[in-house]
Amino acid sequence: MRKISELSTDAGLDVFVELTPYIANIATSETLNAELAAMAETRTNAIKSKFQQLVFGADVFSRLIPILLKERRADVYGIISVLNEQTVEEIAAQNIMQTMAQIREVFKDEKLLDFFKSFVGTAPTK
Numbered sequence: 001m002r003k004i005s006e007l008s009t010d011a012g013l014d015v016f017v018e019l020t021p022y023i024a025n026i027a028t029s030e031t032l033n034a035e036l037a038a039m040a041e042t043r044t045n046a047i048k049s050k051f052q053q054l055v056f057g058a059d060v061f062s063r064l065i066p067i068l069l070k071e072r073r074a075d076v077y078g079i080i081s082v083l084n085e086q087t088v089e090e091i092a093a094q095n096i097m098q099t100m101a102q103i104r105e106v107f108k109d110e111k112l113l114d115f116f117k118s119f120v121g122t123a124p125t126k
Contacts, residue, residue, distance in 0.1 A: 001102060001105045001109070002015065002083050002084070003111070003112070004016075004109060004112045005109075005111040015082060015083070016115070018082040019078075019079060019083075022075040022078040022079045022082075023075075023079070023116055025072060025075045026068070026072050026076075027116075029067065029071065029072055031071055032067045032068070032071075032072070035063045035067060039059075039060060039063070042056065074088070076103070077091045077092060079106060080099065080102045080106065083102075083105075083106060084102055
């Protein structure tokens with residue numbers, strides 16, 4: 001997987017250009033945003049024990065994964081394909097374990113995640 005922090009400016013900007021439509025589709029998903037809003041209602045001080053953390057994590061997983069991997073599957077494939085320099089068709093046809101490993105790698109690229117997180121909560125300007 002290509003890591004943003006390891007790319008030249010030109011290559012990195014090309015990757016951002018390719019990723020942006022997929023990220024935008026996921027970020028503007030009404031279903032996803034509704035689930036995230038519902039999860040935000042959970043008070044973190046109510047989750048005290050390790051078991052409660054595990055239950056909350058399982059709840060997050062069970063609510064978000066179906067949205068990402070069913071409703072937004074094409075966007076997830078698009079992100080993985082850009083970062084791994086593969087076609088969407090290659091991603092769809094490869095072994096599921098390889099795809100899962102690639103998804104984990106996306107979430108390990110802190111610089112990439114930081115870039116897109118930096119826009120969350122940014123109010124529109126005139």
